[in-house]
Amino acid sequence: MNNKIPNFVKTNQFGLLILVIVFICIFSFSTDGFTSRFNIYALSRVVALDIMIGLAMMVVILTGGLNLSLGALGVSAAMFGGWCMESMGIPISITIILVLAFGSFLGWINGFVTVRTGVHSFIVTLATMSIYFGFMTLLTEAEAFRKLPEAFTDFGSLKLFNKYISPLLIISVLTCFVLYYIFKYTDIGRKLIAAGANPDAAELSGISVDRMFIYCHMLSGFLAALAGIMLTARIGAAIPSMAGHLGFDWLLPAFLAPVLGGTLLSGGKVTVFGTMLGAILVTLINNGLYLIDVGEFWVRFFLGIILLGAVLLDRAREYFTVKNSIVS
Amino acid sequence: MSALLKKDWFGLGLVLIFGSILISLFKPAFISPFNLYVLMLSVSLMLVVAMSQMIIIAIGQMNLSVGAIGGLVAISFTGLMEVYSMSIFPAVLIGLLIGLACGFINGYITVKTGISAFIITLATLYIFKGMNLGITEAQPFYEIPEAVKFFGNAKIFGPIPYLVIIPIIITVLMWILMNRTSLGRYMLAYGNNVQSSELIGISSTKIVIYAHVISGLLAAIGGMLVVCRLQLGTPNIGDSWLLPSFAAPVIGGAILAGGKVDVIATAFGVVLVSIISQALVIFKIDPFFVQIFLGFMILLAVFINRYREYREERRTKVFSDE
Numbered sequence: 001m002n003n004k005i006p007n008f009v010k011t012n013q014f015g016l017l018i019l020v021i022v023f024i025c026i027f028s029f030s031t032d033g034f035t036s037r038f039n040i041y042a043l044s045r046v047v048a049l050d051i052m053i054g055l056a057m058m059v060v061i062l063t064g065g066l067n068l069s070l071g072a073l074g075v076s077a078a079m080f081g082g083w084c085m086e087s088m089g090i091p092i093s094i095t096i097i098l099v100l101a102f103g104s105f106l107g108w109i110n111g112f113v114t115v116r117t118g119v120h121s122f123i124v125t126l127a128t129m130s131i132y133f134g135f136m137t138l139l140t141e142a143e144a145f146r147k148l149p150e151a152f153t154d155f156g157s158l159k160l161f162n163k164y165i166s167p168l169l170i171i172s173v174l175t176c177f178v179l180y181y182i183f184k185y186t187d188i189g190r191k192l193i194a195a196g197a198n199p200d201a202a203e204l205s206g207i208s209v210d211r212m213f214i215y216c217h218m219l220s221g222f223l224a225a226l227a228g229i230m231l232t233a234r235i236g237a238a239i240p241s242m243a244g245h246l247g248f249d250w251l252l253p254a255f256l257a258p259v260l261g262g263t264l265l266s267g268g269k270v271t272v273f274g275t276m277l278g279a280i281l282v283t284l285i286n287n288g289l290y291l292i293d294v295g296e297f298w299v300r301f302f303l304g305i306i307l308l309g310a311v312l313l314d315r316a317r318e319y320f321t322v323k324n325s326i327v328s
Numbered sequence: 329m330s331a332l333l334k335k336d337w338f339g340l341g342l343v344l345i346f347g348s349i350l351i352s353l354f355k356p357a358f359i360s361p362f363n364l365y366v367l368m369l370s371v372s373l374m375l376v377v378a379m380s381q382m383i384i385i386a387i388g389q390m391n392l393s394v395g396a397i398g399g400l401v402a403i404s405f406t407g408l409m410e411v412y413s414m415s416i417f418p419a420v421l422i423g424l425l426i427g428l429a430c431g432f433i434n435g436y437i438t439v440k441t442g443i444s445a446f447i448i449t450l451a452t453l454y455i456f457k458g459m460n461l462g463i464t465e466a467q468p469f470y471e472i473p474e475a476v477k478f479f480g481n482a483k484i485f486g487p488i489p490y491l492v493i494i495p496i497i498i499t500v501l502m503w504i505l506m507n508r509t510s511l512g513r514y515m516l517a518y519g520n521n522v523q524s525s526e527l528i529g530i531s532s533t534k535i536v537i538y539a540h541v542i543s544g545l546l547a548a549i550g551g552m553l554v555v556c557r558l559q560l561g562t563p564n565i566g567d568s569w570l571l572p573s574f575a576a577p578v579i580g581g582a583i584l585a586g587g588k589v590d591v592i593a594t595a596f597g598v599v600l601v602s603i604i605s606q607a608l609v610i611f612k613i614d615p616f617f618v619q620i621f622l623g624f625m626i627l628l629a630v631f632i633n634r635y636r637e638y639r640e641e642r643r644t645k646v647f648s649d650e
């Protein structure tokens with residue numbers, strides 16, 4: 001009987017898609033302005049960043065680890081970019097390359113220390129989080145870079161598709177496709193997954209697990225730096241506090257998107273499009289709560305409740321699909 | 329003597345003694361009564377917070393909501409006294425009950441769903457913090473009874489503040505719990521190996537819920553102690569607890585995978601972190617350096633622990649898959 005249900009319906013992504021649609025319906029009917037051009041544009045700018053942050057976390061969760069330094073790393077990279085453009089007058093294209101390289105380097109540090117000490121990356125990145133953020137604050141003296149080239153800031157406020165969509169969202173969606181391709185069809189992508197799923201088996205089949213883990217952390221740094229650049233373009237300035245103290249404001253979306261998307265915390269599984277849907281869901285709920293006017297201060301509370309609900313719902317879905325598959 | 333050398337806290341203790349002597353040689357202000365008083369206050373507060381995280385590390389989990397529980401209890405405690413003009417004792421009792429309830433929620437959901445405590449406590453972090461902000465609308469409570477203010481700032485004799493009493497009692501109780509009671513040993517067994525601890529008849533439900541309840545209670549006490557110290561209940565109490573709460577147990581040699589914690593070493597970890605933060609202030613070093621330093625301290629501790637494990641492995645010549 002189970003065979004009649006298409007496989008896609010049983011996946012996590014399907015459940016997420018339903019939730020996204022349900023929430024869109026609820027918010028469109030219960031609030032004014034949810035479907036307005038302005039709101040959709042604003043949503044697309046926020047979602048773009050949340051997707052990127054979620055992906056940056058996802059590639060580290062693949063190793064069974066976590067990257068707490070994500071926000072600090074992203075902001076440090078963005079501030080580096082601001083410095084390159086404003087103080088050094090380096091052209092935009094070269095700056096972006098330098099920032100991405102810098103982000104990858106910070107990611108490499110995370111990966112290298114994690115692999116060499118054998119300590120859980122939670123602790124390593126907890127430490128590097130305060131190191132990166134501390135150095136960034138010291139070097140910039142907590143001053144923002146506000147005189148960025150116009151071509152750069154204009155890109156962040158560009159409106160495409162009848163002024164509905166931000167180009168930032170297109171970058172994020174493209175990144176999703178690239179990552180999907182890498183994990184699905186390339187040699188290195190499969191090796192990364194194998195190393196995350198079962199390090200011992202991967203090691204025995206000739207994959208250097210340590211190197212793969214370092215690659216994952218570098219990729220995470222790369223994506224976080226990209227998110228930092230996108231945020232800078234969106235705000236129009238590189239501000240040390242743009243991701244909150246120690247970059248904490250990025251942590252919730254960073255974990256929620258991949259976890260809601262079905263990425264296993266124990267590692268070895270990635271769901272690129274699940275992460276994308278997870279990010280969309282979180283942004284929708286956040287935005288809708290503000291529009292419903294639950295009160296600015298209660299938004300966090302409801303966000304926490306909804307997330308808990310979503311995680312529990314996902315567990316229930318898993319439980320029933322497992323039960324069904326055993327029956328058939 | 330050789331048994332002493334093997335203890336986690338022994339090396340830390342040496343570092344503490346020599347470090348303090350060195351710092352006071354350069355800056356005699358370090359051992360001034362006022363500085364010792366400030367040092368003891370910061371140690372007292374962080375001790376409770378570190379213990380709250382340590383017990384969760386013992387069962388191999390993490391509790392991100394420690395700060396959020398502390399903050400929620402802090403504003404409830406002060407709010408009850410200011411808005412409902414409740415007297416101190418029932419307010420403390422309700423504060424403890426809130427901490428207990430928060431911990432129970434964390435533990436119950438974690439153990440019943442089997443979802444990682446990291447995710448559950450991340451969600452409850454937002455719930456508790458959201459309740460805090462929703463109730464206070466980000467405004468602090470200022471009207472604190474004199475007795476509470478007194479307890480937070482008065483000295484017993486010399487530079488020793490009253491505030492150290494409760495953290496010291498808690499540390500002793502935690503040591504007894506982890507080293508002398510079956511509950512504590514069961515927690516370590518559970519943290520070490522969930523499957524085998526279940527096979528020898530330890531109830532996971534009971535262990536996980538007890539650990540989270542104790543963690544919640546300690547976070548609640550931490551929150552109320554901060555209120556005594558600050559003489560007001562601000563909604564942002566607890567926001568900065570995350571890093572130090574992990575730093576002290578890790579510097580004290582706790583293994584994040586669970587199954588190994590050392591109460592005395594954790595306490596020494598707290599003292600070490602406080603001394604270094606204090607020393608950096610005395611040497612007039614940028615406060616942001618304190619943060620960088622804390623980060624490096626954690627990394628250093630991690631490397632040292634790793635090296636000791638490596639030596640241990642070589643000595644015992646037991647094959648390890650790590």
